[in-house]
Amino acid sequence: MVAVKLQQDDLRRVLDDDGHVIKGAQIPTIPDADLVRLYDHMMLVRIMDDRMMRLQRQGRIAFYMKSVGEEATHFAVYALRADDWFFPSYREQGAWFWRGYSVEDYIHQLFGNDRDPIKGRQMPVHHSHSPSHCVSISSPVGTQIPQAVGAAQAMRIAGTDQCALTFFGEGTSSTGEFHVAMNFAGVMKAPVVLICRNNGWAISVPREKQTAAKTFASKAVGYGMPGVRVDGNDILAVIQASQEAVARARAGDGPTMLELLTYRVQGHSSSDDPTAYRDPNEPETWELRDPVRRFRTYLQDRDLWSEKLESDITDKHNDEITRVTADAAECGTPPVESMFDDVFEDLPWHLAEQRDYLLAQPRTKSPHAH
Amino acid sequence: MVAVKLQQDDLRRVLDDDGHVIKGAQIPTIPDADLVRLYDHMMLVRIMDDRMMRLQRQGRIAFYMKSVGEEATHFAVYALRADDWFFPSYREQGAWFWRGYSVEDYIHQLFGNDRDPIKGRQMPVHHSHSPSHCVSISSPVGTQIPQAVGAAQAMRIAGTDQCALTFFGEGTSSTGEFHVAMNFAGVMKAPVVLICRNNGWAISVPREKQTAAKTFASKAVGYGMPGVRVDGNDILAVIQASQEAVARARAGDGPTMLELLTYRVQGHSSSDDPTAYRDPNEPETWELRDPVRRFRTYLQDRDLWSEKLESDITDKHNDEITRVTADAAECGTPPVESMFDDVFEDLPWHLAEQRDYLLAQPRTKSPHAH
Amino acid sequence: MPTMNIIQAVNSALRIEMAREPNLVVLGEDVGKFGGVFRATSGLHDEFGPERVIDTPLAEGGIIGTAIGMALYGMRPVPEIQFADFIFPAFDQIVNELAKFRYRSGGEYPCPVVIRTPYGGGIRGGHYHSQSPEALFIHTPGLKVVIPSNPVDAKGLLLSCLRQNDPVLFMEPKRIYRASRGDVSEDDYTIPLGVANVTRPGDQVTVIAYGAMMPIVTEAADKAADEGISCEVIDLRTLLPYDIDTLTASIQKTGRAVIVHEAPRTCGFGAELVATLCERAMEYLEAPILRVTGFDTPFPYSLEHEYMPNADRVLTAVRKTLEW
Amino acid sequence: MPTMNIIQAVNSALRIEMAREPNLVVLGEDVGKFGGVFRATSGLHDEFGPERVIDTPLAEGGIIGTAIGMALYGMRPVPEIQFADFIFPAFDQIVNELAKFRYRSGGEYPCPVVIRTPYGGGIRGGHYHSQSPEALFIHTPGLKVVIPSNPVDAKGLLLSCLRQNDPVLFMEPKRIYRASRGDVSEDDYTIPLGVANVTRPGDQVTVIAYGAMMPIVTEAADKAADEGISCEVIDLRTLLPYDIDTLTASIQKTGRAVIVHEAPRTCGFGAELVATLCERAMEYLEAPILRVTGFDTPFPYSLEHEYMPNADRVLTAVRKTLEW
């Protein structure tokens, strides 16, 4: 809460805490159909998170990360074109779905089964989807930021008007990667949008222990680029600020940093227990600003929401998730020899030998086989 | 020149370009004896640089780095006490001499001979002097910055009122080390003074290609600490700003970043040839602001300077350098077995074996033996 | 004596030394109030306060860089890197600074920093929560590398590390963090660095391992015994400087050896052991020294169970050296 | 054919490929207007412009991180790290990102970045301008490592690297950057990766080296010849994947081998070669394979000449394997 109260002034908002449009606010132009689709995808994220965390609790997937309360931030990618590139952190599920990553691929990846598009190579939530230019997720935080800047600069060199957009948490702003990326972006005037998803916590470390700066957006000053602070639980403000930043990038005016102020309502991941380090009441105060509820209110004001829409969306997503989860559970583990593929384009002699050695050994069953 | 012209306004100065006190300027209180000693040390640096570069050109030492035009910045350490710590970059000779590092040690280090206090372990100009808490110089730029912050934080934990002061070039502000150090310093409120010696060039790369920020001092905003821009060729302004920063540190008010605006009048090092990348006329415009000449003028205005003083100082330093250089050239190479000392506190078996192996081999003479 | 797992043993060592040595500070991500994501520093924050148990911003380079500065000043910092996979942003501070400080300053500036970090696979962590990068640090002159395989050693070795004056990388086998339990004295005791532990005497084949591979080689040795094969099992404990005399003596006795680690094979620590042992004991060798290791691929997720060395593979190698 | 040194050969390869491949960009510190501190990119900035020959801010992590992003997008970045000693701030981007991208994305995102960097001692550079960190990268699955020893190979190998689709660390032997000269065609030609070069056939002792150690082992082989000892000298050229068939065949013929590198001994690449060759050719070995290497100390300044392997030490090792 602190930051919000202190910094209301320089915080961009379109919707008030209840979800009604604030007088004089600059509303982004979004077709009604898109508004409903955005709501549908926001719901998908929330339903998916709930269902997948339950699967994890049942021991059917090894790990999961929710983004409850942060869903609105994901739709910054509404400002992108299909040919733009997205360099995600690990907590922007909605952005993936919006750009065309399917529920099938999403769930098969979580199972790491033989239908996982990345062949069971990575932990759950480390997706990759090149058709939509969603770049492979990495665990080491911040590494994606200079990569986004490099891709953006490449777009400029190639003479296109594409841009790149990247997400990182506020804790990740403490890494060297953040600094070198921001600095390169500023110097190169790269067409990139750098989004700090400030949810107040880095596992157990609160925002106040990450930096002494007044706001994360203020860090942009040191790189000669604009830094904009936005209510990250207000999807319209998020989209408005992102469209502005993308327009700057396309126009050749260089990078923009956005700080999307939100809150990590639940644990860092399925491995985490926030009661060990933060006031259990803190989340409630934030749930009041639930981005889904606020957007719903806005749709109601616009006569775009109905009980029926709500239940249709909920049923549709639940049914699909149920079906895909059942399929995923049926699938096997990727073939053992696939372990040696994709280290290099071609299989060098030493990996061929190691593969043959492994194939000659008795197969060991996964202790967690599906 | 550019930056100076553009930014005169927010640039702290005591002396004008000629060296006369600017009306209303805040003059640091420095005893007359110290003023003369400071001038003496400034001259030592300039004479030493000239003599050592000539030695290098004669092939008598392998490498050297001058700081012509940047000498005033070195005396930021005037603000320190003997029990404070200094984490240098490689271009602050004057700070070493001021803190008590001797001309003998300095020159023997350059020769890497058997009287080199660091046993011939490092290239020329990589000094170390623990009695004066001058920390061993490293080539990888920026690594000293988080180390200075850590030492400063340790001083606080130990409950002393000591502080640490570190130097780095403006090019080094692009490293991840700079960022993590500034951020840790801000969060910990460590008693440290972080000095960016902005000489306009990083080898062949001009300031403008290092950052899009308006000034380097402005980067302090992102870390919640004050950033002060100072005329780095004005020794009084440098000392005044440093004393203020040290006072903040001792008072528990946390870190301060200083940008000392100066200029690298000559090549990056004895290996460099600036004519390959910069306008040969650029230096002249800067020599007008020669920190030695400006300080001399100030001393004249204060009746603290005379032709005799000048020649006494010059002769004293030249004579000492001549004497020590002759001694240094007489010295031998460190004993071969010393190669294996100080890797660890005690010699482990594998290094003992490698030493015995080496001693059993025919001695190879240094192609560059003294 | 209470039963402890490795996490509790590490915690006990830290608590004992923090009480004894006022200059010891712990720092890292989530090590404070939370007590570390594996809870190894649990309780220390409340007991010794936030100035000695420091939650840092998210930057490994900052953690090691500031730890070095603290050590230069005279403190005894014990930074935690949350996972060994995340040590690389600090790699420059470790290999170019920490490892070289004493040497480059002609002995003026020792730098006794003990870096604790959990390493290794078997926890379904994929590429970035499973790596075993010990070889990179063993190849770096100036660092000691220690890897315990059980709670008793973990406590005794860590206390030794905290009381000597060189930088140490103390790698903790997270796969058996909780599974490995033992009776550990609550008192202060040390286990010397550089001394391997012959956990099982034997005379036909020497089996060398460390850390999380110890339960596996032990299982393999049991199975071998059922077949009438006598293995001498050695737990290295300290990887640098390693206990060459114990290894050489064992190989002179057995003439055969199998080395096991989960790190990738090529340029892994096993290669160094083979090369050095061949130089010193070639005339005693009845068969080539074999390596059972992780494969030269990034650590996989779904096929982790096929990636990790197991008792069967060790046993196969043991048999192979005998049949050679 | 013109005579070129290694710097000129590298420059020629870059110029040829930049003209042929519009997606090739060069980036790094001082590589633009200045043409690099060793002048390897000299002239490219004027010829191909500042958008394709980029002077970056001072941050190796940024250089490699942005290069990765460019490669993902479809470009062919060729970053220069000014000295191999300064590659460590980029270590995380190299080992956790560049090396793993293709694998972790199930093949979706290849990452063809060719990192050029001068390495090695012999130039009076002390700790920080002399290191040979090749083993760290050979141990990292997903990277190819290439080290030429002369201008002809430098150009042909670099052109091969620029035309394949895996990440490569191309390490240039700066000690012989200018000293090693040869007739190099100005035309476009390639030398295949993974193929060693038997620079001198022989039948008594196999001597294996690469990069700046080649002149030294050649000198040693000459001296050996004077003593009537016939050495087979092999220049590895590609360290990963290395040419196992050539090595094995040679050792099966000679039964003896000496491996030479200037990197520290412990966990150096020599250890891997010894271990692998013992596994495959134990029965042919008449003596232990010996290593002549740098010592396990930080690279010293004044005693550099004693630190570096030299022909006498190689010759001594050759004799020793014969006397064994």
Ligand SMILES: Cc1ncc(C[n+]2csc(CCOP(=O)(O)OP(=O)(O)O)c2C)c(N)n1
């Ligand atoms: C380089 C690195 N260090 C440590 C970690 C362990 N870790 C995973 S997430 C995380 C906190 C990240 O916080 P933030 O950037 O705010 O993102 P959020 O989880 O809040 O979305 C940490 C420390 C990591 N993944 N990478």
Ligand SMILES: Cc1ncc(C[n+]2csc(CCOP(=O)(O)OP(=O)(O)O)c2C)c(N)n1
């Ligand atoms: C990490 C690292 N990368 C590259 C280098 C090579 N190098 C030495 S000095 C230098 C430029 C430094 O410029 P600046 O920080 O402005 O300091 P100045 O030389 O101007 O005093 C570079 C790139 C290095 N020493 N360390």
Ligand SMILES: [Mg+2]
């Ligand atoms: Mg966060």
Ligand SMILES: [Mg+2]
């Ligand atoms: Mg500079």
